[in-house]
Amino acid sequence: MAHADPELSLPGAERAGPTGRLLRASRAVFLWLTVAFAVATYAGVTLPLDAQAAVYLGLMGTVSLYHGGFEHVANLRGRGESLQLRYLAAYVGLLGAALALFVVAPVAGLVVAVGITVLKAGHGGIAVRQRVRSGEGLGTWRARFVGAAVRGGAVMVVPYLAAPGVFSAVAYAMAGLFASDPAVGWLFDPVRRAFVGGCYAGLLLGYLAATRGTADPSAWRAEAAEVGLLVAFFAVVPPIVAVGVYFPCWYATRQVARMTDGSPDATLADAVRRVLRDGALPWVGALAVLAGLVVWLPRPPTSAVGWVAVYSVFVACVAVPHVVVGSWLDRTRGIWSVH
Numbered sequence: 045m046a047h048a049d050p051e052l053s054l055p056g057a058e059r060a061g062p063t064g065r066l067l068r069a070s071r072a073v074f075l076w077l078t079v080a081f082a083v084a085t086y087a088g089v090t091l092p093l094d095a096q097a098a099v100y101l102g103l104m105g106t107v108s109l110y111h112g113g114f115e116h117v118a119n120l121r122g123r124g125e126s127l128q129l130r131y132l133a134a135y136v137g138l139l140g141a142a143l144a145l146f147v148v149a150p151v152a153g154l155v156v157a158v159g160i161t162v163l164k165a166g167h168g169g170i171a172v173r174q175r176v177r178s179g180e181g182l183g184t185w186r187a188r189f190v191g192a193a194v195r196g197g198a199v200m201v202v203p204y205l206a207a208p209g210v211f212s213a214v215a216y217a218m219a220g221l222f223a224s225d226p227a228v229g230w231l232f233d234p235v236r237r238a239f240v241g242g243c244y245a246g247l248l249l250g251y252l253a254a255t256r257g258t259a260d261p262s263a264w265r266a267e268a269a270e271v272g273l274l275v276a277f278f279a280v281v282p283p284i285v286a287v288g289v290y291f292p293c294w295y296a297t298r299q300v301a302r303m304t305d306g307s308p309d310a311t312l313a314d315a316v317r318r319v320l321r322d323g324a325l326p327w328v329g330a331l332a333v334l335a336g337l338v339v340w341l342p343r344p345p346t347s348a349v350g351w352v353a354v355y356s357v358f359v360a361c362v363a364v365p366h367v368v369v370g371s372w373l374d375r376t377r378g379i380w381s382v383h
Contacts, residue, residue: 062312066301070294071270074277077289081281091282097348100288101355105331107292111299112362113326114319115379116370121322123377131369138365143337146357150219150226157218157360158200161287164367165295166196171380172298173267194251198274199290201244203283208232210283217353221341248275284352299380334358 084090116135120128146153170191204211212232219226230236252268278286303315337358338344345351370379 062304063301070297078277078280094348096284097352100284100352103288103292109330110323110327111296114323117322119379134369135365139361142361142364147222150222154219160363162196162200164363165199166192168295169195172302175302190251194248197244198278202278205241206279207283217349218357
C-alpha cells in the first residue's frame with residue numbers, strides 16, 4: 045500500500061452510540077434522496093420551482109437558522125462579559141459589512157456568498173469528522189483546508205457544474221436585488237465552468253489519493269464513500285432543494301451528533317433540548333433581521349426564485365461572521381469545538 049502524507053492521515057473508526065446513529069441516519073436520508081431524484085430525473089419527473097423554494101425556505105428558515113443561533117449561544121456560555129461584547133460587536137460589524145458589499149458591488153457579494161458557503165460547509169464537516177472518529181488525523185491547517193475544500197466544494201461547485209441554469213437564475217436574482225441588470229453571465233461561461241470543474245476534480249482526486257495510505261483502511265473507505273455521497277447528492281438533486289436540505293439535515297444534524305460524543309451519559313434527547321432551549325432567542329432575532337431586510341429592499345421579491353434569493357443573501361451575510369468570528373477569530377473555543 046502507498047504511504048499517505050502523514051499530515052493527511054484520516055481519523056479512525058466512527059464512534060458508536062447516539063453519535064454514530066445520528067450520523068448514519070443523515071447518510072441514509074441523503075442516499076435515499078439521491079436515489080429518489082435520480083429515478084425521478086430518469087423518468088422525466090421534475091419538482092416545480094415553487095415546491096423547491098418551499099423546501100429551501102421551510103428548512104433553512106427553521107432548523108438551520110435555529111441551530112445557527114444555538115452555536116453562538118453555546119460558544120459564548122460561561123465566558124467573560126468583555127469577550128461576549130467584543131464577539132457580538134465583531135459579529136454585527138461583519139454582518140453589516142457583508143450586506144454593504146452586496147449593496148455596493150452585488151457580483152462581488154455573490155462571489156463572497158458562494159465562498160463563505162464552501163468554507164462553512166467544509167470546515168464544519170471536518171470539525172465533525174475529527175470529533176466523532178477515534179485517533180488523530182487531519183492535524184495541520186493544510187490538511188484541514190484540503191478536506192474542507194473538498195467537502196465544501198461539493199455543496200457549491202458540484203451544483204454550479206451540474207445545474208448551471210438554476211444556479212445562474214438564483215445568482216442573478218441575488219445580485220438583482222441591488223442592481224437592475226447585474227453582470228453575472230461571465231461567471232457561468234462554459235470555459236470558466238470547465239476550469240472550475242477541472243480544479244475541483246483534481247483537488248478531490250488528489251485528496252483521496254493523498255489519504256489512501258491511512259493506517260486504518262476502513263477510515264479511508266468511509267471518507268471516500270461520504271465525499272462520494274455528497275458529490276452524487278449535489279449532482280442529482282436540484283440545487284435549491286439540495287442546499288435547503290444540506291444545512292438542516294446534514295450540517296446541523298451532524299453538529300448535534302458531535303455534541304453527544306465524549307460523554308457516556310450524553311443522549312440525543314439532551315442535545316436536542318439544549319438546542320431548543322438556547323437557540324430560541326437568537327432565532328427570533330434573526331427572523332427580525334430577515335424581515336427588516338425584506339422591508340428595506342427597494343424591490344421586494346415576487347417569485348419563488350426571488351424569495352430564495354432574498355434568504356440566500358441574508359444567510360450569506362449571517363454566515364460571514366458565523367465562520368470568521370465564531371471560528372477563525374475565536375482561538376480559545378469556537379462554534380465547532382463546543383460540545
